Amino acid sequence: MTGSLRSILLVLLFATSVCAKEASPPNIMLVLTDDQGWTTLGCYGGKHVPTPNLDQLAADGVRFTDAYVTSQCTPTRATLLSGQYTKRNGMWHVIPWYGCPWARVEEVPFVEQFPRDQPTIAAQLRQAGYTTGIAGKWHLNHGVDGNYNALKPESAAHYGFDFAAPELPQEHFQPGGDRGVNWLTDQALGFVEQNRERPWFFYLSHHMIHGKVVAPKQLEDKYRQQGYTDEGPNRAVYLAGLEAIDLSIGKLIAGLKELGEYEETVIIFLSDNGGIDWRLDHRSLEQPHPDAPKLAVDIYEYDNAPLRAGKGSIYEGGVRVPLIVSWPKKWPAGKVIQTPVHAVDLAPTCFQLAGHKPVEGHPLDGLDLSELITKGTDPSFTDRPIYQYSPIYDLNWGLTPCASIRVGDFKLIEFFGDRFDGSHQYVPGHRIELYNLSRDLSEQNDLSQTMPAVRDKLLKQLRDGMHEAEVSVPGLNSHYQPARAFETTRAKPDWVAVP
Incomplete structure (x- = not known):
């Protein structure tokens, strides 16, 4: 092999190595x-x-x-x-x-x-x-x-x-x-x-x-x-x-x-x-x-x-x-x-x-x-929905069954049957909340009653997203016992199904 051919091959090998490194993810x-x-x-x-x-x-x-x-x-x-x-x-x-x-x-x-x-x-x-x-x-x-x-x-x-x-x-x-x-x-x-x-x-x-x-x-x-x-x-x-x-x-x-x-x-x-x-x-x-x-x-x-x-x-x-x-x-x-x-x-x-x-x-x-x-x-x-689905209780954090959706600046929360308010007070009943996060990052001004068209559109999107994923909207509990409602246990009752 001539010296010039060897030089060309070395250059090609070096270039190939550099290109491979550049192309590597x-x-x-x-x-x-x-x-x-x-x-x-x-x-x-x-x-x-x-x-x-x-x-x-x-x-x-x-x-x-x-x-x-x-x-x-x-x-x-x-x-x-x-x-x-x-x-x-x-x-x-x-x-x-x-x-x-x-x-x-x-x-x-x-x-x-x-x-x-x-x-x-x-x-x-x-x-x-x-x-x-x-x-x-x-x-x-x-x-x-x-x-x-x-x-x-x-x-x-x-x-x-x-x-x-x-x-x-x-x-x-x-x-x-x-x-x-x-x-x-x-x-x-x-x-x-x-x-x-x-x-x-x-x-x-x-x-x-x-x-x-x-x-x-x-x-x-x-x-x-x-x-x-x-x-x-x-x-x-x-x-x-x-x-x-x-x-x-x-x-x-x-x-x-x-x-x-x-x-x-x-x-x-x-x-x-x-x-x-x-x-x-x-x-x-x-x-x-x-x-x-x-x-x-x-x-x-x-x-x-x-x-x-x-x-x-x-x-x-x-x-x-x-x-x-x-x-x-x-x-x-x-x-x-x-x-x-x-x-x-x-x-x-x-x-x-x-x-x-x-x-x-x-x-x-x-x-x-x-x-x-x-x-x-x-x-x-643009207007891509972001979802949260939390159909559970976790009382260390005041969490009750709920879901949310954010589209653009607006965020809607659905509490399926009860909630804890900002002072940690228990409030029974279904509730919808709507916030404009660009103006109200702290979520203090509920717009659900003053902007019903936005509320209803987002609620439909939230429910449609749940339907597409084949998850349910939690209903009232047939095993509800008011005196034990806030009792948290690790002993799983026999009526709790496994998905």
Whole structure:
């Protein structure tokens, strides 16, 4: 072979290698925090805790102001992995089972184990050539495959994961611990270091800032020295936990840069539900209860204002969360998007990035965010409805069977037979509420009586969406016992069906 021919071949091989790298789909790092509210980040208006690493991630990427999940842990995790609303995947309740079987309105039975045959986001990305991993909170099974704390490594393949980190050691949940944010971040970076030969997907699912909140002592002392105490809202330990999250994000980004993976990685950061404003003491309502029962506040954590309520609620404080996405190589920096989006949009977005065609027979409820991110607009999102379906009671948060729909600026809530009002007072009876979120972010001005045309149109859309997903409108409970209406139990009565 002549020297000139050898040179040409070397140039061609180099060019082919460069083109292959350019054509390679990005890595995807999905970071999910637990119970972290919309207002806890500086870039979302937070005032109590410095979040320089998350703020920088937003400055280097895209920040969504109107991003939605469900109001509790299990439902959002099922939504993320399946790409489906809870009304379609059936997991609208925290597992394992508990309920209020004697309440005024019937609770619709829910799926109690995430099925092995569900084509998860991880399984589909693996089909697209990705290596997939997970570390942290699972909360989609209880039993042989996993539990609240973790997916068992030996069961990982059933859900599309090549790797699952071992369960977080319990010492991280003890006072002075950090609920594992550093340990789990190390697991993620270790996975990346070992799997750089192919595109990878990693689901980093944190336990912070779920209760019982613990935090490193030096961080807790920092906030005590600033005058914060054990009383809420804005307890010292809670603020310390929030800072621990931000520090872990800084560590993650620094690690990706050190490994040479940062520019090639899409980072998606969000929380599983709104932050804990207050937690209520439902035991105060157990029999015998007064004619007009009122839930007592058990603990305050963080002030979610201007959003109303918090975790477990169908109001904005329960379902609106921070969402930041970043891809330094291709996506714009410093963009803020006010278009309403939902966690169901993340699966189709990841599939588009991977060049993967979703499997047939498993409908996705979301839309690909790519054009919205790159261009700032996408007609597919114009007047696209966003749903919530919560046909259950969870009295820790004042939740009663309800559903909601948001279209554009308007949000309609239907309480199917009872509710707790803004002062935690119990109010029986069906109710519709309508809010214009562009003018009333705190959901204080109910427009249902003054805008009946909008109310009726949205109610029809809400009901049509439920019908399409083949879920029911809860009716009055045939087992209703007024004296036991607020009794929460883990003993499932024999009349409670399994879907």
